[in-house]
Amino acid sequence: MRVAMIGAGYVGLVSGACFADFGHDVCCVDKDPAKIEALNRGEIPIFEPGLSDLVAKNVRENRLSFTTSLPEAVARAEAVFIAVGTPSRRGDGHADLTFVHQAARDIAAALNGYTVIVTKSTVPVGTGDEVERIIREARPEAEFAVVSNPEFLREGAAIADFKRPDRIVIGTEDDRAANVMTEVYRPLYLNQSPLLVTSRRTAELTKYAANAFLATKITFINEIADLCEQVGANVQDVARGIGLDNRIGSKFLHAGPGYGGSCFPKDTLALIKTAQDHEAPTRIIETVAAVNVQRKRAMGRKVIAACGGSVRGKTIAVLGLTFKPNTDDMRDAPSLDVITTLQDAGAIVRAYDPEGMTAAKALMPDVEYAGDAYHCATGADALVIVTEWDAFRALDLGRLHKTLAQPIVVDLRNIYRPEDMRRRGFTYVSIGRP
């Protein structure tokens, strides 16, 4: 199949490279010439494990190419995926569809023969109808269908998620389009991945409902963790105790500093807005979003409490800045709130992250940055672990103890065992554990 991928960002690049790896002929389009030139030189603009090799292999084997010319890519494609950004609109939290609508107009102008246009970007319910209207208005005679096919890719594990999905959701009421989509996903379908064909609106909503449910699960266990701290229980054992119930499931029950990233905060907000607009408010999700915002700030106060109630003039070492490991993404990262709270309380913050330093320096120029975990800890009055990078899981605790001015460790990801840390002489504070 000939596939065009509009938007060579995170979702577009991963999806384009994976479709090419299935054997399709994929052309990724982006309006940013610098990005396309870099990709053509073999440089990948994002950090995602395995992506660089996958792109290189498929470019070498002539199944994957990059261009700034949307018309050329669309004219020859049987399926055109829209994978452009849908950021939160300033002021009201609705998803900003400017890029999606522009892509629809550009695609309309270039359509040539029956084409399936697929929204992969996370878009509010009804966006498929609007994309169809835009294209129909511009090209009344064109033969096309608009399908919703949301992505469920986790950053850091996106290639595995694409190639071994729990399910593929395809939203269309058009049989011909459903057949084209089945063909696009044939390698996965043959591999027993469930392929769910629903109405377009159902598919659009399914994506938001999935992310909102996962955000709810995390927020639920985070609140249980707070309660554990008050009553002397262990949240990890509670999570295991409830997670072994198949109806609940063990995943997304790790208590921590609150969820961040490019999806959960933005998508919960957009779903809340859609639900309010349709007078079917989702009060649970409204609460989840509010609790999560408060939690990230509360984590800064937790560090201050661990330091005896004041951090004024103290140096606090922060390990991990990205919203989770194996990404360089700083969007809505809990570290931003933790660090701001500490700085507002008069602390000097020194930080280290294996991949997120470039983005962090741009966002937080008034933080000191260290070259590794031990330099970060040197002479600090406390060490805070905010992101659970593997590189922080097996630190030399003896060296760390000697390096810190005060042996205080606040572990917001529960990557160390309280008894080990105490035995080694640390004052150790974690999440929801006695």
Ligand code: UDX
């Ligand atoms: C998420 C969804 O998982 C994915 O399906 C969707 O398409 C995009 O959004 P992503 O944002 O990459 O993916 O990260 P994910 O691994 O889901 O983690 C999101 C946030 O939740 C992170 O901040 C993470 O630290 C936090 N989290 C996750 C927890 O605090 N506890 C958990 O148990 C799981």
